[in-house]
Amino acid sequence: MVYEATASAxxxxxxxxxxxxxxxxxxxxxxxxxxxxxxxxxxxxxxxxRADASFEAGDRLWxxxxxxxxxxxxxxxxxxxxxxxxxxxxxxxxKDLPKLSEWPLRIASYNNFPTAAGLASSASGLAALVxxxxxxxxxxxxxSQLSLVARQGSGSACRSLFGGFVAWREGTxxxxxxxxxxxxxxxxxxxxxxxxxxxVSDAKKGTSSTSxxxxxxxxxxxxxxxxxxxPKRMDEISQAIKARDFSEFAKLxxxxxxxxxxxxxxxxxxxxxxxxxxxAIIAVVEELNRAAGEIIAAYTFDAGPNAVIYTLExxxxxxxxAIKRFFPxxxxxxxxxxxxxxxxxxxxxxxxVREGGWEKGAVKGLIHxxxxxxxxxxxxxxxxxxxxxxxxxxx
Amino acid sequence: MVYEATASAxxxxxxxxxxxxxxxxxxxxxxxxxxxxxxxxxxxxxxxxRADASFEAGDRLWxxxxxxxxxxxxxxxxxxxxxxxxxxxxxxxxKDLPKLSEWPLRIASYNNFPTAAGLASSASGLAALVxxxxxxxxxxxxxSQLSLVARQGSGSACRSLFGGFVAWREGTxxxxxxxxxxxxxxxxxxxxxxxxxxxVSDAKKGTSSTSxxxxxxxxxxxxxxxxxxxPKRMDEISQAIKARDFSEFAKLxxxxxxxxxxxxxxxxxxxxxxxxxxxAIIAVVEELNRAAGEIIAAYTFDAGPNAVIYTLExxxxxxxxAIKRFFPxxxxxxxxxxxxxxxxxxxxxxxxVREGGWEKGAVKGLIHxxxxxxxxxxxxxxxxxxxxxxxxxxx
Numbered sequence: 001m002v003y004e005a006t007a008s009a010x011x012x013x014x015x016x017x018x019x020x021x022x023x024x025x026x027x028x029x030x031x032x033x034x035x036x037x038x039x040x041x042x043x044x045x046x047x048x049x050r051a052d053a054s055f056e057a058g059d060r061l062w063x064x065x066x067x068x069x070x071x072x073x074x075x076x077x078x079x080x081x082x083x084x085x086x087x088x089x090x091x092x093x094x095k096d097l098p099k100l101s102e103w104p105l106r107i108a109s110y111n112n113f114p115t116a117a118g119l120a121s122s123a124s125g126l127a128a129l130v131x132x133x134x135x136x137x138x139x140x141x142x143x144s145q146l147s148l149v150a151r152q153g154s155g156s157a158c159r160s161l162f163g164g165f166v167a168w169r170e171g172t173x174x175x176x177x178x179x180x181x182x183x184x185x186x187x188x189x190x191x192x193x194x195x196x197x198x199x200v201s202d203a204k205k206g207t208s209s210t211s212x213x214x215x216x217x218x219x220x221x222x223x224x225x226x227x228x229x230x231p232k233r234m235d236e237i238s239q240a241i242k243a244r245d246f247s248e249f250a251k252l253x254x255x256x257x258x259x260x261x262x263x264x265x266x267x268x269x270x271x272x273x274x275x276x277x278x279x280a281i282i283a284v285v286e287e288l289n290r291a292a293g294e295i296i297a298a299y300t301f302d303a304g305p306n307a308v309i310y311t312l313e314x315x316x317x318x319x320x321x322a323i324k325r326f327f328p329x330x331x332x333x334x335x336x337x338x339x340x341x342x343x344x345x346x347x348x349x350x351x352x353v354r355e356g357g358w359e360k361g362a363v364k365g366l367i368h369x370x371x372x373x374x375x376x377x378x379x380x381x382x383x384x385x386x387x388x389x390x391x392x393x394x395x
Numbered sequence: 396m397v398y399e400a401t402a403s404a405x406x407x408x409x410x411x412x413x414x415x416x417x418x419x420x421x422x423x424x425x426x427x428x429x430x431x432x433x434x435x436x437x438x439x440x441x442x443x444x445r446a447d448a449s450f451e452a453g454d455r456l457w458x459x460x461x462x463x464x465x466x467x468x469x470x471x472x473x474x475x476x477x478x479x480x481x482x483x484x485x486x487x488x489x490k491d492l493p494k495l496s497e498w499p500l501r502i503a504s505y506n507n508f509p510t511a512a513g514l515a516s517s518a519s520g521l522a523a524l525v526x527x528x529x530x531x532x533x534x535x536x537x538x539s540q541l542s543l544v545a546r547q548g549s550g551s552a553c554r555s556l557f558g559g560f561v562a563w564r565e566g567t568x569x570x571x572x573x574x575x576x577x578x579x580x581x582x583x584x585x586x587x588x589x590x591x592x593x594x595v596s597d598a599k600k601g602t603s604s605t606s607x608x609x610x611x612x613x614x615x616x617x618x619x620x621x622x623x624x625x626p627k628r629m630d631e632i633s634q635a636i637k638a639r640d641f642s643e644f645a646k647l648x649x650x651x652x653x654x655x656x657x658x659x660x661x662x663x664x665x666x667x668x669x670x671x672x673x674x675a676i677i678a679v680v681e682e683l684n685r686a687a688g689e690i691i692a693a694y695t696f697d698a699g700p701n702a703v704i705y706t707l708e709x710x711x712x713x714x715x716x717a718i719k720r721f722f723p724x725x726x727x728x729x730x731x732x733x734x735x736x737x738x739x740x741x742x743x744x745x746x747x748v749r750e751g752g753w754e755k756g757a758v759k760g761l762i763h764x765x766x767x768x769x770x771x772x773x774x775x776x777x778x779x780x781x782x783x784x785x786x787x788x789x790x
Contacts, residue, residue: 225620262657269681
């Protein structure tokens with residue numbers, strides 16, 4: 001009998017950003033955040049976890065075929081320990097259960113998108129780890145309860161335990177028991193929500209978000225005002241999502257992205273994630289909305305120069321038309337939705353971008369995706385581990 | 396008898412920025428600001444004003460040889476009207492005075508720095524206009540009183556009526572009577588304060604500061620916090636100047652520049668003045684300070700990509716060494732101070748800029764100047780007007 005489970009988990013991109021911890025060990029944020037879960041059909045982390053009494057002592061983990069050290073007391077170890085503890089409680093109650101909690105683990109994880117894509121893989125990766133262990137251990141905990149564990153692995157990972165539109169509530173308990181993720185609306189509620197990821201080249205590696213956000217907490221005065229306005233913004237965007245009010249959703253998303261990058265700039269020394277290409281994408285989206293006479297697209301930027309542009313499915317041809325025109329990509333664009341391209345709306349002022357647009361490759365590539373579901377438990381045939389408990393990729 | 400006066404006035408660069416008006420007509424700011432007046436030996440506006448009963452009716456003004464319309468009720472007209480009013484009061488009291496206030500004016504103004512240098516010329520230009528008219532009319536008003544008039548021409552012009560280190564007090568009177576400039580310290584108090592202006596190329600014309608700042612007032616939530624923290628910053632930088640504490644002066648200057656650009660980014664739609672080259676200059680200055688083990692340089696950016704780097708005279712060789720190394724200029728650098736260049740401090744991490752530095756001309760040119768004096772009344776030989784009241788340049 002092989003005790004093993006494989007699960008995949010999605011990437012999420014926040015509309016209301018997480019930036020700042022009030023507790024760095026427990027990963028408790030200074031403000032609530034809200035994200036859209038992206039479709040795993042396009043971007044996902046997959047993780048297989050296996051427990052076996054015959055494994056050599058000690059847990060081992062491979063990420064994309066490379067073994068990672070599970071540091072004692074580190075974030076991975078904390079997640080594994082918590083889930084194992086819950087399994088132990090079950091085993092203590094039901095004596096017939098196999099003692100999986102006592103057996104060493106072998107875990108293999110794989111991201112189907114290149115690290116070079118500049119997408120944070122820690123959220124989907126940690127969520128997949130938690131989902132696969134929860135499945136392996138047959139844990140009864142709800143996704144929100146599991147999100148408490150994922151949160152301690154990588155803050156925004158907690159949001160990847162749900163599909164659709166997801167809030168991470170900051171909570172008030174100093175121990176973190178109420179700092180968890182919950183669904184605001186399912187993907188089925190608003191399936192027309194699509195996203196275009198613009199992968200922007202950057203010569204320089206930026207500040208890591210982990211260290212950057214604490215610098216902001218320590219040195220930015222403007223962060224105080226941000227923390228005062230985010231609760232209202234959380235309410236407003238939740239309502240916009242429930243009402244499927246794209247214009248309002250978009251305004252709040254762009255406002256919050258700009259507010260987040262503003263507090264980064266207000267940090268000492270200042271943190272810059274947006275570069276000239278990011279700025280130009282903002283200008284194109286703003287002008288697209290102006291020329292369209294309504295807000296049809298919303299940009300948002302995480303801790304890097306890549307843009308994610310949210311738009312409704314029907315308006316993606318306009319977004320693609322504008323982006324492809326000004327930012328010829330170096331990588332071929334394969335659109336899973338076979339969306340066409342529409343011309344710029346009449347009255348679009350092409351002067352907002354530099355003459356002739358940008359050089360090929362300023363935007364490396366485009367990824368078209370949409371709102372997606374939460375973690376999926378996959379069949380055996382998707383296992384990443386070989387018989388010996390070593391990733392198949394290495395066998 | 397020719398009634399004429401010629402005056403020159405300096406450029407000023409704010410350390411605590413002016414951004415936002417509480418009254419757009421009177422130009423009353425949302426916060427106090429503080430600047431360093433730069434040396435007129437290097438950068439100046441010169442203005443000649445002449446009153447003559449024989450001139451055709453109506454005032455006329457030329458800027459760099461090009462006639463500008465003096466719009467009824469416009470900012471130029473308001474300044475002229477106020478000063479003429481003060482002259483009228485004198486004439487009413489002293490009946491022997493020539494009735495200059497009744498005569499048409501001819502005004503010629505000239506900036507010795509190219510508009511392309513990207514330096515705001517409105518401050519020095521308006522200050523020179525006010526100074527020349529005050530001299531022509533023999534007005535007894537103090538520089539602070541004159542600053543009330545210059546302020547209505549172009550907000551930050553009020554600070555160019557003083558040399559040294561100058562505060563523009565926001566004031567509380569709705570009529571603006573106490574929103575004026577005053578000296579915090581003279582140039583003689585801290586003559587070692589030098590400045591290096593890095594003229595940065597930008598493909599795109601940015602948002603004008605006049606419209607940009609009101610967009611910020613209307614849409615930025617973070618501005619509220621900025622307005623709360625600026626008063627303390629004003630006190631602290633005034634104390635730093637009085638104590639000649641460069642490190643504190645520099646920290647506050649950089650913090651406020653970043654805070655200003657942060658609220659620009661927090662504006663809807665966002666306003667960007669810093670580009671990738673500006674960011675790189677910031678990175679070089681931050682790294683220079685880190686590697687030097689003390690704060691020897693402070694960057695500040697106005698509503699454009701140009702950097703102004705404040706440093707003490709003794710440390711300019713380090714600043715020049717770093718900037719010239721990473722940003723080869725397209726224009727020859729002529730240093731009026733013949734300052735040498737020092738190597739990067741040991742331990743300077745060159746990884747903060749992109750490999751090989753920037754291409755020639757990313758920084759177009761450098762201007763080395765220092766703290767300077769206030770407006771100067773010049774001799775007749777400096778007059779910009781020919782016999783007929785038309786600029787000599789056109790004669």
